[in-house]
Amino acid sequence: MTITMAHPEEPKEPCGPHDPPTGVTSQISWVTPEIASSFLSRDSLNRRLNTERVAALADAIRRKEWRLTHQGIAFDETGSLLDGQHRLHAIVEAGIPVQMYVFHGFPREIFPVLDTGKPRSGADTLLSTGAKHRPLLSSTIRHVTLFNTMPNEPWRGSRAHVSNDRILSAYNADRDRYTEAVVVSRELSAHLFASPTAVAASYFVTTYAAPAANLDDWVSGLKSGASLEEGDARLALREVPRETQKRGPRRRMTMQDQMAIYIKAWNAWVEPQRAGELHLRRLRKGEKMPIPVQVKFRETN
Structure with a gap:
């Protein structure tokens, strides 16, 4: 048998230059940093500077997460800076040299098509791992990271940026726990006031601190609510009203508030004798994020 491969027709109109510049x-x-400053002093065609983007890149450089890629610095045929101002500003801010590609001689007319692609998200980065529910997974990892590194600072702006490298590294280091947290959150969030991300991140940090706790009891009680007596922290958590999630200046609840309420309920359940009167409400001004109670396995000789 002979198979003939059909060749696609040539486009009638050219869709771009036939030859590279x-x-x-x-x-x-x-x-x-000195070279970066020198590059920035040249005539520039770049767009308005995004200071949050600069701060995020500078933090990545400080954490040694910078990687050599095809994205670098580009100058046109007159020596004007076409692309890379955020990377250059980040090098200056970090005060650390990095390796990158430096291009010279591009025609100026390519400027409008630079940086028009969609940025790669944390979920995109996790695609290579084969993980399921990647948007929820990447959001969970981000908020666990923020809880561990800056629990009492606002989780917004450039300081709250968690790079894709950190998300992938955290997942690879503890993929079973993160996978379990996402699976459980998809079941529990239907019964609780909090978002799936808040439930998954809270489940991760509490069970990480208390691997010896009876997790089946905790989860089953939250899911069904059956036979829970008045004063049970699981019942109190189930009864936090869902309308606290509605948008509005007085009713909007942040991710930190949601995680704080979950952790307070968890702590009261693990150590009921120390719980006292349980108040499950958003963090007050100046109130610190609660730390999950630890329950470790006993060492055996």
Whole structure:
């Protein structure tokens, strides 16, 4: 049998230049803060600077998460900076040199098409792992990271940025726990006031602190509410009203508030003798994020 492969027709109208621009050169260079400042002093065609983006890149450089990729610095044929201002500003802010590609000689008319692609999300980064429910998973990892690194600071702005590298690294280091947290949250969030992300992140940090606790009891009580007596922290958590999630200046509840309420209920359930009167409400001004009670396995000789 002979199989004939059909060739696609040539487009009637060209969809771009047929030949790459001539005179373009590139090299991998160490760009120091001094060199970055020099590059930034040249005439620039770049868009308005996004300071939050700069701060996030600078933090990644400080954490040694910078990787050499095809994204670098580009100058046009006159020496004007076409692309890379945020990366250059981040190097200056971090005060640390990094390696990157430096391109020279691009025609100025390519400027409008630079950086028009969609940024890669944390969920996109997890695609290679084969993990399920990646948007929820990446959001969970981000908020666990924020809880562990800056529990009492606002989880917004550039300081709350968690890079894709950190999300992937955290997942690879503890994938079973994160997978379990996401699975449980998808079951529990239907019975609780909190969002799936808040439930998953709270489940992760509490069970991480208390691996010896009776998790089946905790989860089953929250899911069914059956036979829970007055004063049971699980019943109190189930009864937190869902309307606290509605938008509004007085009713909006942050992710920190949601996690704080979950952790307070967990702590009261693990150590009921120390719970006293349980108040499940958003964090008051100046109130610290609660820390999950630890329940460790006993060491055996």
